[in-house]
Amino acid sequence: MLYESLDIKNGRLTLDGRDLTELAEKYGTPLYVMSERTIRKKCRAYKTALDGIACPDSSAVYASKACSFKAVYKIINEEGLGADVVSPGEIYTAYKAGFPMEKAYFQGNNKTDGDIEFAIKCGVGYFVCDNFEEIDALDEIAAKMNVKQKILLRVTPGIDPHTYDEVATGKVDSKFGVAVETGQALEAAKLALSKKNLDLKGFHCHVGSMVFDSDVFKRAAAVMLGFIKDVKEHTGCEAEILDLGGGYGVKYYEGQGELDIPSNIRELSREIENICQRLGISVPSLRLEPGRSIVADSGVTLYTVGSVKKITGYKNYVSIDGGMTDNPRYALYESKYTVLTANKADKKADFPADLVGRCCESGDIVQPGCLFPDDIGRGDTVAVLTTGAYNYSMASNYNRIGRPAVVVIKEDGSEYIAVERESLDDLIRLDR
Ligand SMILES: Cc1ncc(COP(=O)(O)O)c(C=O)c1O
Numbered sequence: 001m002l003y004e005s006l007d008i009k010n011g012r013l014t015l016d017g018r019d020l021t022e023l024a025e026k027y028g029t030p031l032y033v034m035s036e037r038t039i040r041k042k043c044r045a046y047k048t049a050l051d052g053i054a055c056p057d058s059s060a061v062y063a064s065k066a067c068s069f070k071a072v073y074k075i076i077n078e079e080g081l082g083a084d085v086v087s088p089g090e091i092y093t094a095y096k097a098g099f100p101m102e103k104a105y106f107q108g109n110n111k112t113d114g115d116i117e118f119a120i121k122c123g124v125g126y127f128v129c130d131n132f133e134e135i136d137a138l139d140e141i142a143a144k145m146n147v148k149q150k151i152l153l154r155v156t157p158g159i160d161p162h163t164y165d166e167v168a169t170g171k172v173d174s175k176f177g178v179a180v181e182t183g184q185a186l187e188a189a190k191l192a193l194s195k196k197n198l199d200l201k202g203f204h205c206h207v208g209s210m211v212f213d214s215d216v217f218k219r220a221a222a223v224m225l226g227f228i229k230d231v232k233e234h235t236g237c238e239a240e241i242l243d244l245g246g247g248y249g250v251k252y253y254e255g256q257g258e259l260d261i262p263s264n265i266r267e268l269s270r271e272i273e274n275i276c277q278r279l280g281i282s283v284p285s286l287r288l289e290p291g292r293s294i295v296a297d298s299g300v301t302l303y304t305v306g307s308v309k310k311i312t313g314y315k316n317y318v319s320i321d322g323g324m325t326d327n328p329r330y331a332l333y334e335s336k337y338t339v340l341t342a343n344k345a346d347k348k349a350d351f352p353a354d355l356v357g358r359c360c361e362s363g364d365i366v367q368p369g370c371l372f373p374d375d376i377g378r379g380d381t382v383a384v385l386t387t388g389a390y391n392y393s394m395a396s397n398y399n400r401i402g403r404p405a406v407v408v409i410k411e412d413g414s415e416y417i418a419v420e421r422e423s424l425d426d427l428i429r430l431d432r
Contacts, residue, residue: 002254002338002385003297005035013342013383015300016409021343023407024302024381028421030322030404031302032392034067036075037411038298039388043079046290049262053269055242055286061105063246063291064090066389071408071418072295073097082125084246084289088118095122105152105243105289109176116141120149127151128204128243130177135192142197152204152243153192154178155185157223159207159216177205180227189231200237202284203228206245209292212257214264217244218271225272229279242272243287250296252386253338261293292389299388301327301404302342305380308353316353318372320382323357324364325401327384327391331363339370342381347373355382359399392419400427 001007007014012021016035023033046060061082064072073094076083082103085091094104102125109130111119116138119127129135129151142149154177178184192200207220221244228239248261269286276283303320310316329335339355341347349371357364366384395403402422409415 002251003038005038005297006300006385008345011344011346013340013345017413018409018415020300020302020383021381023415024304024342027405027407027417029302029304029381030320030326032326032387032404032406032419033300033302033415034295034388034406034408034418035298036408039072039075039295040079040411042290042294042298043076043081045262046265046288046294047080049265050286050288053266053286054273055269055283058269058286058288061103061243061287061289062294063289064094065393066291067295067299067391067393068093069392069406069419070097071406071416073099076294077103081294082287084291085124088115091119091122091124101125105287107154111138113137113141117145120145120147125150126201128154129188129192129198130154132178132188132191135188135195135198139195139197148197148199150199150201151192152202152241153185153188153200154204154206155180155224155227157205157207157220157227159205159220159223180223185227186230186234189237190235193235193237200239202239202241202243203231204243204245204287206289207247209247210249211247212249212259214259214267216247217264217268220244221268221272222275225275225279225281225284228284229281232281238282239284241287242284243289244268246289246291246293248290248293250293250386250389252296252336256336261290294389296386296389299386299391301384301387301391303382303384305376305378305382306358308377316351317356318353318370318376318382319356319358320366321358322401322404323359323366324361324396325357325359325398326395326404327366327387328394328396329390330365330367332394337367337387338385339367339372340383340385341372341376342383344373344376344380347375349373351376355384359401361398397422397427402427 050058062076063084101123105126156177156179178188324331351374354368355366405421406419408418
Protein backbone atom coordinates (compact mmCIF):
# COMPACT_ATOMS: atom_id res chain seq x y z
CA MET A 1 0.00 0.00 0.00
CA LEU A 2 1.00 3.64 -0.43
CA TYR A 3 1.60 3.97 3.34
CA GLU A 4 2.19 1.49 6.14
CA SER A 5 -0.87 2.87 7.97
CA LEU A 6 -3.08 1.48 5.18
CA ASP A 7 -4.07 -2.15 4.74
CA ILE A 8 -6.81 -4.34 3.31
CA LYS A 9 -8.81 -6.60 5.64
CA ASN A 10 -11.75 -8.71 4.50
CA GLY A 11 -11.62 -6.91 1.18
CA ARG A 12 -11.98 -3.48 2.79
CA LEU A 13 -9.49 -0.66 3.11
CA THR A 14 -8.25 0.10 6.64
CA LEU A 15 -6.38 3.00 8.18
CA ASP A 16 -4.50 2.26 11.41
CA GLY A 17 -6.48 -0.98 11.53
CA ARG A 18 -9.88 0.77 11.31
CA ASP A 19 -12.29 -0.27 8.57
CA LEU A 20 -12.84 2.91 6.54
CA THR A 21 -16.14 1.72 5.06
CA GLU A 22 -17.44 1.25 8.59
CA LEU A 23 -16.38 4.80 9.51
CA ALA A 24 -18.09 6.11 6.37
CA GLU A 25 -21.30 4.32 7.42
CA LYS A 26 -21.05 5.54 11.00
CA TYR A 27 -20.32 9.23 10.32
CA GLY A 28 -21.64 9.71 6.79
CA THR A 29 -19.75 11.01 3.78
CA PRO A 30 -17.91 12.97 2.59
CA LEU A 31 -15.68 12.42 5.57
CA TYR A 32 -12.11 13.36 6.34
CA VAL A 33 -10.39 10.69 8.42
CA MET A 34 -7.00 11.44 9.97
CA SER A 35 -4.49 9.24 11.76
CA GLU A 36 -3.14 10.81 14.94
CA ARG A 37 -0.40 8.18 15.01
CA THR A 38 0.92 9.36 11.64
CA ILE A 39 0.85 13.03 12.63
CA ARG A 40 2.73 12.29 15.85
CA LYS A 41 5.24 10.11 14.01
CA LYS A 42 6.00 12.94 11.59
CA CYS A 43 6.38 15.48 14.40
CA ARG A 44 8.77 13.17 16.23
CA ALA A 45 10.87 12.61 13.11
CA TYR A 46 11.38 16.37 12.74
CA LYS A 47 12.01 16.82 16.43
CA THR A 48 14.57 14.03 16.67
CA ALA A 49 16.39 15.23 13.55
CA LEU A 50 16.49 18.86 14.70
CA ASP A 51 17.47 18.02 18.31
CA GLY A 52 20.70 16.43 17.19
CA ILE A 53 22.15 19.09 14.88
CA ALA A 54 24.84 21.76 15.32
CA CYS A 55 22.42 24.68 14.90
CA PRO A 56 21.57 25.40 18.57
CA ASP A 57 18.00 25.19 19.95
CA SER A 58 16.56 24.36 16.56
CA SER A 59 12.91 23.46 16.18
CA ALA A 60 10.11 22.67 13.78
CA VAL A 61 7.19 25.05 13.46
CA TYR A 62 4.08 23.38 12.03
CA ALA A 63 2.65 25.43 9.13
CA SER A 64 -0.95 25.25 10.23
CA LYS A 65 -2.32 26.48 6.90
CA ALA A 66 -1.94 22.83 5.88
CA CYS A 67 -4.67 21.83 8.32
CA SER A 68 -6.04 24.01 11.06
CA PHE A 69 -8.51 22.98 13.74
CA LYS A 70 -8.22 22.82 17.50
CA ALA A 71 -7.26 19.15 17.82
CA VAL A 72 -4.32 19.60 15.42
CA TYR A 73 -2.85 22.42 17.52
CA LYS A 74 -3.23 20.25 20.63
CA ILE A 75 -1.36 17.35 19.03
CA ILE A 76 1.35 19.65 17.67
CA ASN A 77 1.81 21.23 21.08
CA GLU A 78 2.02 17.85 22.83
CA GLU A 79 4.76 16.91 20.36
CA GLY A 80 6.70 20.10 21.15
CA LEU A 81 6.43 21.91 17.80
CA GLY A 82 5.75 25.60 17.27
CA ALA A 83 2.96 26.80 14.96
CA ASP A 84 3.05 29.03 11.92
CA VAL A 85 -0.18 31.04 11.64
CA VAL A 86 -1.29 33.32 8.83
CA SER A 87 -4.56 34.90 9.86
CA PRO A 88 -6.58 35.97 12.88
CA GLY A 89 -8.62 32.80 12.29
CA GLU A 90 -5.63 30.52 12.66
CA ILE A 91 -4.36 32.56 15.61
CA TYR A 92 -7.74 32.34 17.34
CA THR A 93 -8.05 28.59 16.72
CA ALA A 94 -4.58 27.96 18.15
CA TYR A 95 -5.28 30.25 21.10
CA LYS A 96 -8.59 28.55 21.90
CA ALA A 97 -6.88 25.16 21.67
CA GLY A 98 -4.57 26.27 24.48
CA PHE A 99 -1.54 26.50 22.22
CA PRO A 100 1.36 28.37 23.88
CA MET A 101 1.27 31.48 21.71
CA GLU A 102 4.88 32.41 22.40
CA LYS A 103 5.66 29.50 20.05
CA ALA A 104 3.52 30.97 17.25
CA TYR A 105 4.99 32.66 14.17
CA PHE A 106 2.66 35.09 12.41
CA GLN A 107 3.22 34.99 8.63
CA GLY A 108 1.59 36.76 5.72
CA ASN A 109 2.20 39.51 3.20
CA ASN A 110 -0.62 41.78 4.31
CA LYS A 111 -1.34 41.99 8.00
CA THR A 112 -3.89 44.69 8.74
CA ASP A 113 -3.57 46.96 11.77
CA GLY A 114 -6.41 44.96 13.30
CA ASP A 115 -4.58 41.68 12.68
CA ILE A 116 -1.41 43.08 14.26
CA GLU A 117 -3.22 44.30 17.35
CA PHE A 118 -5.09 41.01 17.74
CA ALA A 119 -1.91 38.94 17.35
CA ILE A 120 -0.07 41.03 19.96
CA LYS A 121 -3.05 40.72 22.33
CA CYS A 122 -2.99 36.94 21.89
CA GLY A 123 0.72 36.93 22.76
CA VAL A 124 2.06 35.69 19.40
CA GLY A 125 5.80 35.07 19.89
CA TYR A 126 7.15 36.14 16.52
CA PHE A 127 5.93 38.24 13.64
CA VAL A 128 7.46 37.27 10.32
CA CYS A 129 7.54 40.77 8.80
CA ASP A 130 7.01 40.87 5.08
CA ASN A 131 7.48 44.48 3.99
CA PHE A 132 8.43 48.04 4.91
CA GLU A 133 4.88 49.15 5.70
CA GLU A 134 4.40 46.25 8.08
CA ILE A 135 7.60 47.09 9.94
CA ASP A 136 6.38 50.68 10.43
CA ALA A 137 2.87 49.65 11.42
CA LEU A 138 3.99 46.89 13.79
CA ASP A 139 6.44 49.19 15.56
CA GLU A 140 3.77 51.85 16.00
CA ILE A 141 1.15 49.43 17.33
CA ALA A 142 3.68 47.63 19.55
CA ALA A 143 4.67 51.02 21.02
CA LYS A 144 1.02 51.85 21.74
CA MET A 145 0.55 48.46 23.39
CA ASN A 146 3.80 48.84 25.29
CA VAL A 147 5.49 45.69 24.02
CA LYS A 148 8.79 44.95 22.35
CA GLN A 149 7.81 42.51 19.62
CA LYS A 150 10.18 39.79 18.42
CA ILE A 151 10.32 39.58 14.63
CA LEU A 152 11.92 37.70 11.78
CA LEU A 153 12.22 39.42 8.41
CA ARG A 154 10.92 37.52 5.40
CA VAL A 155 13.46 37.59 2.64
CA THR A 156 13.33 36.24 -0.93
CA PRO A 157 16.60 34.50 -1.64
CA GLY A 158 16.01 34.20 -5.41
CA ILE A 159 15.79 30.42 -5.42
CA ASP A 160 13.56 28.59 -7.87
CA PRO A 161 12.56 25.24 -6.33
CA HIS A 162 11.58 23.82 -9.74
CA THR A 163 8.16 22.69 -8.54
CA TYR A 164 4.94 24.53 -9.45
CA ASP A 165 4.74 28.27 -10.15
CA GLU A 166 1.68 28.66 -7.89
CA VAL A 167 3.65 27.42 -4.88
CA ALA A 168 7.11 28.82 -5.68
CA THR A 169 7.55 31.71 -3.26
CA GLY A 170 11.28 32.31 -2.95
CA LYS A 171 11.88 33.88 -6.36
CA VAL A 172 12.92 37.55 -6.58
CA ASP A 173 9.59 38.59 -8.12
CA SER A 174 7.49 36.82 -5.46
CA LYS A 175 4.70 38.72 -3.71
CA PHE A 176 6.22 37.55 -0.42
CA GLY A 177 9.09 39.16 1.43
CA VAL A 178 11.85 41.54 0.40
CA ALA A 179 14.51 40.55 -2.11
CA VAL A 180 18.16 40.07 -1.23
CA GLU A 181 19.18 40.67 -4.83
CA THR A 182 17.67 44.15 -5.14
CA GLY A 183 19.16 45.38 -1.85
CA GLN A 184 15.67 45.87 -0.40
CA ALA A 185 16.14 43.10 2.16
CA LEU A 186 19.14 44.93 3.66
CA GLU A 187 17.17 48.19 3.72
CA ALA A 188 14.27 46.46 5.47
CA ALA A 189 16.67 44.95 8.03
CA LYS A 190 18.10 48.40 8.74
CA LEU A 191 14.60 49.81 9.11
CA ALA A 192 13.61 47.05 11.54
CA LEU A 193 16.79 47.60 13.58
CA SER A 194 16.00 51.30 13.86
CA LYS A 195 12.66 50.58 15.56
CA LYS A 196 12.48 50.84 19.34
CA ASN A 197 9.62 48.40 19.75
CA LEU A 198 10.90 45.67 17.46
CA ASP A 199 13.48 43.03 18.29
CA LEU A 200 14.91 41.58 15.06
CA LYS A 201 15.81 37.98 15.87
CA GLY A 202 16.64 36.72 12.41
CA PHE A 203 15.56 36.00 8.88
CA HIS A 204 13.01 33.83 7.19
CA CYS A 205 12.51 32.47 3.71
CA HIS A 206 10.24 29.90 2.11
CA VAL A 207 11.19 28.75 -1.34
CA GLY A 208 8.19 26.65 -2.30
CA SER A 209 6.26 23.46 -1.78
CA MET A 210 6.55 19.82 -2.82
CA VAL A 211 10.33 20.02 -2.79
CA PHE A 212 12.10 16.70 -3.37
CA ASP A 213 15.44 18.08 -4.43
CA SER A 214 17.60 18.08 -1.28
CA ASP A 215 19.78 20.82 -2.73
CA VAL A 216 16.99 23.42 -2.66
CA PHE A 217 17.27 24.04 1.09
CA LYS A 218 21.08 24.07 0.93
CA ARG A 219 21.02 26.68 -1.85
CA ALA A 220 18.52 28.77 0.12
CA ALA A 221 20.69 28.47 3.26
CA ALA A 222 23.77 29.63 1.35
CA VAL A 223 22.02 32.80 0.15
CA MET A 224 20.47 33.46 3.55
CA LEU A 225 23.77 33.03 5.42
CA GLY A 226 25.50 35.34 2.93
CA PHE A 227 22.75 37.84 3.66
CA ILE A 228 23.19 37.40 7.43
CA LYS A 229 26.88 38.20 7.00
CA ASP A 230 26.00 41.28 4.94
CA VAL A 231 23.63 42.54 7.60
CA LYS A 232 26.28 41.94 10.26
CA GLU A 233 28.85 43.94 8.28
CA HIS A 234 26.48 46.83 7.63
CA THR A 235 24.75 47.03 11.01
CA GLY A 236 26.73 44.98 13.52
CA CYS A 237 23.64 42.86 14.19
CA GLU A 238 24.07 39.11 13.88
CA ALA A 239 20.93 37.02 13.36
CA GLU A 240 20.15 34.44 16.04
CA ILE A 241 17.54 32.57 13.97
CA LEU A 242 17.51 31.28 10.42
CA ASP A 243 14.06 30.11 9.35
CA LEU A 244 14.12 28.21 6.05
CA GLY A 245 10.34 27.74 5.81
CA GLY A 246 8.55 24.57 4.82
CA GLY A 247 8.15 22.68 1.61
CA TYR A 248 9.31 19.09 1.94
CA GLY A 249 7.33 16.97 -0.53
CA VAL A 250 5.17 13.94 0.22
CA LYS A 251 4.16 10.87 -1.71
CA TYR A 252 0.73 11.14 -3.36
CA TYR A 253 1.04 8.16 -5.65
CA GLU A 254 3.14 5.05 -6.23
CA GLY A 255 6.39 5.78 -8.04
CA GLN A 256 6.59 9.37 -6.91
CA GLY A 257 9.98 10.47 -5.54
CA GLU A 258 10.62 10.32 -1.83
CA LEU A 259 12.94 12.25 0.40
CA ASP A 260 14.48 11.08 3.67
CA ILE A 261 13.67 14.21 5.63
CA PRO A 262 15.73 13.50 8.81
CA SER A 263 18.90 12.76 6.85
CA ASN A 264 18.21 15.80 4.66
CA ILE A 265 18.01 17.95 7.79
CA ARG A 266 21.30 16.56 9.10
CA GLU A 267 22.99 17.24 5.76
CA LEU A 268 21.52 20.74 5.69
CA SER A 269 22.83 21.46 9.17
CA ARG A 270 26.35 20.32 8.24
CA GLU A 271 26.22 22.59 5.21
CA ILE A 272 25.07 25.51 7.38
CA GLU A 273 27.93 24.86 9.82
CA ASN A 274 30.50 24.81 7.00
CA ILE A 275 29.21 27.98 5.38
CA CYS A 276 29.15 29.80 8.74
CA GLN A 277 32.75 28.81 9.37
CA ARG A 278 33.75 30.06 5.95
CA LEU A 279 31.88 33.35 6.39
CA GLY A 280 33.04 33.89 9.96
CA ILE A 281 29.54 34.12 11.44
CA SER A 282 27.96 32.20 14.34
CA VAL A 283 25.84 29.16 13.54
CA PRO A 284 22.22 30.32 13.88
CA SER A 285 19.35 28.45 15.46
CA LEU A 286 17.40 26.75 12.68
CA ARG A 287 13.63 26.78 12.17
CA LEU A 288 11.81 24.64 9.63
CA GLU A 289 8.10 25.10 8.93
CA PRO A 290 6.71 21.82 7.60
CA GLY A 291 3.01 21.74 6.86
CA ARG A 292 2.23 19.14 4.23
CA SER A 293 4.87 16.67 5.38
CA ILE A 294 3.37 16.65 8.90
CA VAL A 295 -0.25 15.98 8.02
CA ALA A 296 -0.73 15.03 4.35
CA ASP A 297 -0.38 11.27 4.56
CA SER A 298 -2.30 11.10 7.83
CA GLY A 299 -5.51 11.84 5.95
CA VAL A 300 -7.98 10.00 3.75
CA THR A 301 -11.25 11.40 2.35
CA LEU A 302 -14.20 9.05 2.03
CA TYR A 303 -17.05 9.57 -0.43
CA THR A 304 -20.15 7.68 -1.50
CA VAL A 305 -20.66 6.99 -5.19
CA GLY A 306 -23.92 8.38 -6.60
CA SER A 307 -23.71 7.51 -10.27
CA VAL A 308 -21.50 5.89 -12.87
CA LYS A 309 -21.86 7.47 -16.29
CA LYS A 310 -20.52 5.56 -19.27
CA ILE A 311 -20.33 7.76 -22.38
CA THR A 312 -19.72 5.06 -24.94
CA GLY A 313 -16.72 5.77 -27.13
CA TYR A 314 -15.67 8.74 -24.99
CA LYS A 315 -15.15 8.48 -21.27
CA ASN A 316 -16.62 7.38 -17.97
CA TYR A 317 -17.46 9.34 -14.85
CA VAL A 318 -17.83 8.21 -11.26
CA SER A 319 -19.75 10.93 -9.37
CA ILE A 320 -19.36 11.31 -5.63
CA ASP A 321 -21.08 13.29 -2.87
CA GLY A 322 -18.15 15.72 -2.40
CA GLY A 323 -15.69 17.29 -4.81
CA MET A 324 -13.86 20.57 -5.32
CA THR A 325 -15.56 21.98 -2.22
CA ASP A 326 -13.68 19.57 0.06
CA ASN A 327 -10.66 19.07 -2.21
CA PRO A 328 -9.96 21.89 -4.69
CA ARG A 329 -6.39 20.80 -5.39
CA TYR A 330 -6.93 19.13 -8.75
CA ALA A 331 -8.98 22.09 -9.94
CA LEU A 332 -6.26 24.48 -8.74
CA TYR A 333 -3.02 22.66 -9.52
CA GLU A 334 -3.96 19.45 -11.31
CA SER A 335 -2.65 17.64 -8.23
CA LYS A 336 -2.37 13.88 -8.45
CA TYR A 337 -3.98 11.55 -5.94
CA THR A 338 -4.33 7.84 -5.38
CA VAL A 339 -7.97 6.73 -5.47
CA LEU A 340 -9.20 3.37 -4.11
CA THR A 341 -12.60 1.76 -3.70
CA ALA A 342 -12.66 1.25 0.06
CA ASN A 343 -15.37 -1.43 0.22
CA LYS A 344 -13.99 -3.36 -2.77
CA ALA A 345 -10.31 -2.82 -2.09
CA ASP A 346 -9.17 -6.32 -3.10
CA LYS A 347 -11.08 -6.35 -6.39
CA LYS A 348 -9.28 -5.92 -9.67
CA ALA A 349 -9.55 -2.26 -10.70
CA ASP A 350 -9.57 -1.89 -14.47
CA PHE A 351 -12.62 0.27 -15.19
CA PRO A 352 -11.25 3.71 -16.16
CA ALA A 353 -13.21 6.80 -15.10
CA ASP A 354 -12.77 10.37 -13.91
CA LEU A 355 -13.70 10.87 -10.27
CA VAL A 356 -15.91 13.96 -10.26
CA GLY A 357 -17.72 15.97 -7.63
CA ARG A 358 -21.28 17.19 -7.25
CA CYS A 359 -20.74 20.91 -7.94
CA CYS A 360 -22.29 22.72 -10.89
CA GLU A 361 -18.91 23.15 -12.49
CA SER A 362 -17.29 21.03 -15.23
CA GLY A 363 -13.93 21.66 -13.59
CA ASP A 364 -15.13 19.89 -10.45
CA ILE A 365 -12.77 16.97 -10.94
CA VAL A 366 -11.16 15.30 -7.95
CA GLN A 367 -8.99 13.05 -10.09
CA PRO A 368 -9.09 12.11 -13.77
CA GLY A 369 -8.10 8.72 -15.13
CA CYS A 370 -8.80 6.59 -12.06
CA LEU A 371 -9.29 2.84 -12.11
CA PHE A 372 -12.26 1.25 -10.31
CA PRO A 373 -13.64 -2.30 -10.05
CA ASP A 374 -15.95 -2.86 -13.04
CA ASP A 375 -18.98 -3.29 -10.77
CA ILE A 376 -18.52 0.11 -9.08
CA GLY A 377 -21.90 1.70 -8.50
CA ARG A 378 -24.18 3.77 -6.33
CA GLY A 379 -23.49 3.26 -2.64
CA ASP A 380 -19.86 2.20 -2.95
CA THR A 381 -17.27 3.98 -0.81
CA VAL A 382 -14.39 5.70 -2.55
CA ALA A 383 -11.23 6.72 -0.67
CA VAL A 384 -8.90 9.47 -1.85
CA LEU A 385 -5.55 9.14 -0.10
CA THR A 386 -3.11 11.74 1.22
CA THR A 387 -5.71 14.41 1.85
CA GLY A 388 -4.55 15.48 5.31
CA ALA A 389 -2.96 18.68 4.00
CA TYR A 390 -4.58 21.54 2.10
CA ASN A 391 -7.96 19.81 1.86
CA TYR A 392 -9.99 20.63 4.98
CA SER A 393 -8.11 23.95 5.21
CA MET A 394 -8.91 24.81 1.58
CA ALA A 395 -12.52 23.60 1.65
CA SER A 396 -15.26 26.01 0.64
CA ASN A 397 -19.05 26.29 0.72
CA TYR A 398 -19.43 26.71 -3.05
CA ASN A 399 -22.97 25.74 -4.11
CA ARG A 400 -23.79 26.03 -0.40
CA ILE A 401 -22.33 22.63 0.25
CA GLY A 402 -21.42 22.08 3.89
CA ARG A 403 -17.89 21.13 4.82
CA PRO A 404 -17.43 17.49 5.87
CA ALA A 405 -16.69 16.34 9.39
CA VAL A 406 -13.15 15.41 10.44
CA VAL A 407 -12.74 12.18 12.38
CA VAL A 408 -9.39 11.47 14.03
CA ILE A 409 -8.24 7.93 14.85
CA LYS A 410 -6.31 7.99 18.11
CA GLU A 411 -3.19 5.94 18.80
CA ASP A 412 -5.25 3.41 20.80
CA GLY A 413 -7.47 2.81 17.75
CA SER A 414 -10.54 4.64 19.02
CA GLU A 415 -11.80 7.67 17.12
CA TYR A 416 -13.33 11.05 17.86
CA ILE A 417 -14.99 13.81 15.86
CA ALA A 418 -12.47 16.65 15.74
CA VAL A 419 -14.68 18.87 13.57
CA GLU A 420 -18.43 18.45 13.16
CA ARG A 421 -20.04 18.27 9.73
CA GLU A 422 -21.54 21.63 8.72
CA SER A 423 -25.32 21.48 8.89
CA LEU A 424 -27.83 23.33 6.73
CA ASP A 425 -28.39 25.68 9.66
CA ASP A 426 -24.65 26.35 9.84
CA LEU A 427 -24.82 27.41 6.21
CA ILE A 428 -27.44 30.10 6.84
CA ARG A 429 -26.19 31.12 10.30
CA LEU A 430 -24.77 34.45 9.12
CA ASP A 431 -27.55 35.30 6.64
CA ARG A 432 -29.77 38.26 7.59
C1 LIG B 1 5.79 30.66 4.91
C2 LIG B 1 5.43 29.24 4.74
N1 LIG B 1 5.94 28.33 5.60
C3 LIG B 1 5.61 27.03 5.49
C4 LIG B 1 4.75 26.57 4.52
C5 LIG B 1 4.41 25.11 4.48
O1 LIG B 1 4.81 24.50 3.32
P1 LIG B 1 4.57 22.92 3.16
O2 LIG B 1 3.16 22.64 3.53
O3 LIG B 1 4.83 22.67 1.74
O4 LIG B 1 5.55 22.25 4.07
C6 LIG B 1 4.21 27.46 3.60
C7 LIG B 1 3.30 27.01 2.54
O5 LIG B 1 2.76 27.71 1.76
C8 LIG B 1 4.56 28.85 3.72
O6 LIG B 1 4.05 29.76 2.89
